[in-house]
Amino acid sequence: MNKTIRIAQNGGPEVLKLVDFPLGKPGIGEVRLHQKACGLNYIDVYFRTGLYKQLLPAGLGLEGAGIVEEVGPEVTNVNVGDRVAYAGGPTGAYAERRIMPASVLVRLPDAISFETAAAVMLQGLTVQYLFRRTYKIKPGETILFHAAAGGVGLLACQWAKAYGVKMIGTVSSDAKAELAKANGCTYTVNINEESFVERVEEITKGKGVPVVYDSIGKDTFFDSLNCLSPLGLMVSFGSSSGPVPDFNLTELSSRGSLFITRPSLMHYTAVRSDLDQMATELFAMIERKKLRVQINQRYALADVAQAHKDLEARKTTGSSILIP
Ligand SMILES: NC(=O)c1ccc[n+]([C@@H]2O[C@H](COP(=O)([O-])OP(=O)(O)OC[C@H]3O[C@@H](n4cnc5c(N)ncnc54)[C@H](OP(=O)(O)O)[C@@H]3O)[C@@H](O)[C@H]2O)c1
DSSP: OOEEEEESSOOSGGGOEEEEOOOOOOOTTEEEEEEEEEEEOHHHHHHHHTSSOOOSSEEOOSEEEEEEEEEOTTOOSOOTTOEEEEESSSSOOSBSEEEEEGGGOEEOOTTSOHHHHHHHHHHHHHHHHIIIIISOOOTTOEEEESSTTSHHHHHHHHHHHHTTOEEEEEESSHHHHHHHHHTTOSEEEETTTSOHHHHHHHHTTTOOEEEEEEOSOTTTHHHHHTTEEEEEEEEEOOOTTOOOOOOOTHHHHTTTSOEEEOOOHHHHTSSHHHHHHHHHHHHHHHHTTSOOOOEEEEEEGGGHHHHHHHHHTTOOOSEEEEEO
16 A cells, blocks of 8 residues: 545645555656655645645645655666655655655765654755845844744754854744744744734844744734834745735835845755755754754654644644654
8 A cells, every 4th residue: 555645625634635546657757755754844734725726636745755666767866775855846745655756856864864854854945045045144143033933943943043143033832932942042932922023122122133034924924024124134935824915015115125035945946956055054954963853743644634733723843744
C-alpha cells in the first residue's frame, strides 16, 4: 500500500482522506521517492480550505525527505539511494511514496536527518530568504516578527540572534513567550494582553522598526504598518488570520513613504543556483549549531486531520512533521 493523503473537495480537516494511491514509473526528469518524513506547514491549510487554488482531487503538502528509489530518464542530479529533501510544489508531499521532479531535490548532508530536513526545508529556507534577501537584517537592528513561537518563528528567533539582531516577537500566550525568548527573541509581546504597536514604540523610543515580518495578515496588517519607521519595509508573507484586506496606497505614503512586498518561497528558489546556495547556508547554520530545529509535534500520516486541527487552533509550537 502507498499511503497517501488526498482531498476531493476543499473544506475542514475532515476532507483529508488516507488512501492507497498507485504510482506509475517516474517519467522524464522525475524520480520515485520513498519518504521517511513529511513537513506540516500553514500553507497546507490554505490549499485545504481553497484559499490557494489547485485542481481537485489532489494531494496536499509541499515538503518531504526520503530516499530516491527509482530514477526516470534524463535525471542527472540524483541517483538511486540518495538521501534528499525538497520544499515546494507540486502538492502531494503527504505520502509514503511519490513521483517528484528531480530538479527541486536537494541532497542531504549526513548530519541532517530525514525528520530534521522535513521539518526545516520550507520554514528554514523561508527565514533564509526573508532575512538575507527580502530585507538584509543587520547587527544591532531591532525588527518586528509575528508568530515568533511558530515553525517559521522559532527559526527566525535563532537566526536573528545569530546575526546580532534584536527581535520583537509576537505570541498569543506566556508559555509561547518563554519559548520564543529561550530561542533568542529579545522582546516578546503577548498580543492577548498588550498592544504590539505600543510595545514597539516603547522599545524603539518612538522610532519604529525598519522592517516588519507579518505572516498573520488580516488581524495585524494595519497595526504592523504603524510599527514601521519612515521608508520602512512591510514584508507580508502569510495570512494565518485571513487575507490582508484591500487598501489604498496612500496608507503607505501617510505613514512615511513605506515599502511593501508580498514574497513567496517558490520565487526565491526558482533559480537552481539560488536554491543550492540557500540550502547550503541553511544546512551550515544547523551543522554549526546556530539553528536547533525543534520538532515539537510528530503525527502519524493517518492522523493528519488532527495535525491540521492543532495547527489552526494555535496549539502547536515550532515545527511539526508527519511520519508515513
Ligand atoms: N510566503 C512564504 O514564502 C511563506 C513560507 C512559509 C510560511 N509562510 C507563512 O508563515 C506563517 C507561519 O507558517 P508556519 O507553517 O510556521 O505556521 P506557525 O507559525 O507554526 O503557525 C501559525 C501561527 O500563527 C499565529 N496566528 C495568529 N493568528 C492566527 C489565527 N487567526 N489562526 C491561526 N494562527 C494564528 C499562531 O501563533 P500565536 O498563537 O503565537 O499567535 C500560530 O501558531 C504562515 O502564515 C505561513 O503561510 C509563508
